[in-house]
Amino acid sequence: MSILSDTFYMMKKDLVLEFRTRETLFAMGLFSFAAVLIFSSLFNLIENITLEAQYTISTAAMWFIVTFTIMLGLNSMFSRETQKNSIYSLLSLPVKPQAIFLAKLFYLVVIVGVVEIFAFIVAIVFLNISIQGSLLLFIFVLIFGTLDLAVAGCVVSLLTIYAKSKTLAIPILFFPLILPSIIIAADATRNLTFYYDPTAVITNALILFLHAVIISVLTLLLVEDLISE
Amino acid sequence: MVTNQQADNTVVNLSKISKTYGFTAALKNISLSIETGETIGLIGNNGAGKSTLLKIIALLVSPSSGNMEFSGVDVKDRKAVLKKDMEVLLSHAFLFDDLTGRENLEYYFKMNKRISNPKQAVKEIVKQFNLKLYIDRPVREYSTGMAKKLEILRVSYPTLPKVLLLDEPFSGLDVENRKMLHTIIKDHPPNKTVIICSHDFNAIAQLCSRVYYLEKGRISQSYLPNEYDQFL
Numbered sequence: 450m451s452i453l454s455d456t457f458y459m460m461k462k463d464l465v466l467e468f469r470t471r472e473t474l475f476a477m478g479l480f481s482f483a484a485v486l487i488f489s490s491l492f493n494l495i496e497n498i499t500l501e502a503q504y505t506i507s508t509a510a511m512w513f514i515v516t517f518t519i520m521l522g523l524n525s526m527f528s529r530e531t532q533k534n535s536i537y538s539l540l541s542l543p544v545k546p547q548a549i550f551l552a553k554l555f556y557l558v559v560i561v562g563v564v565e566i567f568a569f570i571v572a573i574v575f576l577n578i579s580i581q582g583s584l585l586l587f588i589f590v591l592i593f594g595t596l597d598l599a600v601a602g603c604v605v606s607l608l609t610i611y612a613k614s615k616t617l618a619i620p621i622l623f624f625p626l627i628l629p630s631i632i633i634a635a636d637a638t639r640n641l642t643f644y645y646d647p648t649a650v651i652t653n654a655l656i657l658f659l660h661a662v663i664i665s666v667l668t669l670l671l672v673e674d675l676i677s678e
Numbered sequence: 679m680v681t682n683q684q685a686d687n688t689v690v691n692l693s694k695i696s697k698t699y700g701f702t703a704a705l706k707n708i709s710l711s712i713e714t715g716e717t718i719g720l721i722g723n724n725g726a727g728k729s730t731l732l733k734i735i736a737l738l739v740s741p742s743s744g745n746m747e748f749s750g751v752d753v754k755d756r757k758a759v760l761k762k763d764m765e766v767l768l769s770h771a772f773l774f775d776d777l778t779g780r781e782n783l784e785y786y787f788k789m790n791k792r793i794s795n796p797k798q799a800v801k802e803i804v805k806q807f808n809l810k811l812y813i814d815r816p817v818r819e820y821s822t823g824m825a826k827k828l829e830i831l832r833v834s835y836p837t838l839p840k841v842l843l844l845d846e847p848f849s850g851l852d853v854e855n856r857k858m859l860h861t862i863i864k865d866h867p868p869n870k871t872v873i874i875c876s877h878d879f880n881a882i883a884q885l886c887s888r889v890y891y892l893e894k895g896r897i898s899q900s901y902l903p904n905e906y907d908q909f910l
Contacts, residue, residue, distance in 0.1 A: 537736075537738045541761065673757075
């Protein structure tokens with residue numbers, strides 16, 4: 450059995466568990482919905498807001514929501530293995546540690562993806578965002594941005610796997626790692642939705658992709674040390 | 679003196695293994711050689727280091743220093759491959775509460791790679807152990823005894839792995855499961871090895887071909903069956 454099939458079976462198990470209980474999905478969905486409504490109501494309170502300001506704040510809000518949605522997902526990443534103080538159920542498997550990292554990463558990307566589809570429909574309706582340029586480019590920015598944040602989140606989850614106070618450790622490590630990515634992703638989305646500057650969008654999307662690849666490669670090289678007690 | 683034949687039979691060889699957690703030394707310079715076919719008992723009071731030693735042998739925890747060989751192979755770079763030959767039963771269940779018994783067994787059989795057709799194996803288990811009423815229910819609905827039975831089957835079906843590691847295996851077991859596990863350990867094939875860790879000497883002594891007594895992270899005594907009276 451290859452690393453890919455190991456990854457697939459571990460990811461499938463996590464997704465089956467998540468879609469059965471829907472605990473994390475519900476929390477992420479509810480947070481996204483509430484956040485979009487709050488930003489939407491704020492725009493209604495401000496008089497004479499320019500379209501540029503509205504788009505700038507909306508795109509920043511969009512990535513703010515994505516970031517915190519991912520953070521909600523991070524808490525549950527290894528919780529099924531650690532809830533009974535049994536990370537050993539994962540470590541006892543005859544699989545390469547890289548498969549564990551990839552399985553958790555793809556699991557996070559899938560559940561965040563599901564929430565994003567829901568959240569963006571809500572955001573388009575309530576925040577009144579329209580995409581001026583290519584929808585395909587928008588999807589690329591969204592995928593690369595989410596992938597980048599999810600990779601960083603996975604690394605942080607691995608680093609804090611044995612931490613006693615995860616709720617404190619995760620934000621401390623996660624935010625410095627993803628801050629440049631959020632700025633780039635928000636800039637790319639603003640360029641796409643308001644200015645429509647495809648060159649800038651593609652450059653930003655590539656930076657996000659490269660950032661995700663670099664962190665992934667480094668993690669794949671170090672994952673064995675990160676995961677072992 | 680160790681003969682060539684004995685050396686070839688060695689399945690686990692620990693050399694000067696130490697483990698520290700922060701400033702606390704859990705194990706200090708443990709050297710131990712376990713041969714194929716043996717049933718080894720690790721006895722000691724709480725905090726003696728027996729569970730840590732078991733987890734190091736199971737490749738779940740890395741030692742702070744020392745070397746470990748599994749069937750003559752240094753474990754450092756081959757953990758994933760070597761884990762195929764091991765199963766471990768810890769006091770914390772590995773089963774996922776929101777999966778059914780069937781899904782749990784199929785998942786572990788697929789991942790552990792000892793069984794070529796996991797679905798068929800689970801069907802056989804259901805038939806052989808009369809689990810039809812329980813197997814498609816989520817594990818959270820199982821009684822402790824039922825969950826433990828599934829855990830025992832997870833590590834021992836259809837045959838034992840090369841090395842079976844058991845941490846306090848008899849605690850919380852009902853009579854039926856105790857009997858089942860007792861039979862599995864006692865009748866294990868000569869090419870398999872069982873390592874049991876417990877604080878209760880009486881619970882495991884009659885099953886073991888050797889018992890090591892751990893004290894403050896060191897092996898302080900070892901006993902053969904004819905020396906068990908000395909321990910008591």
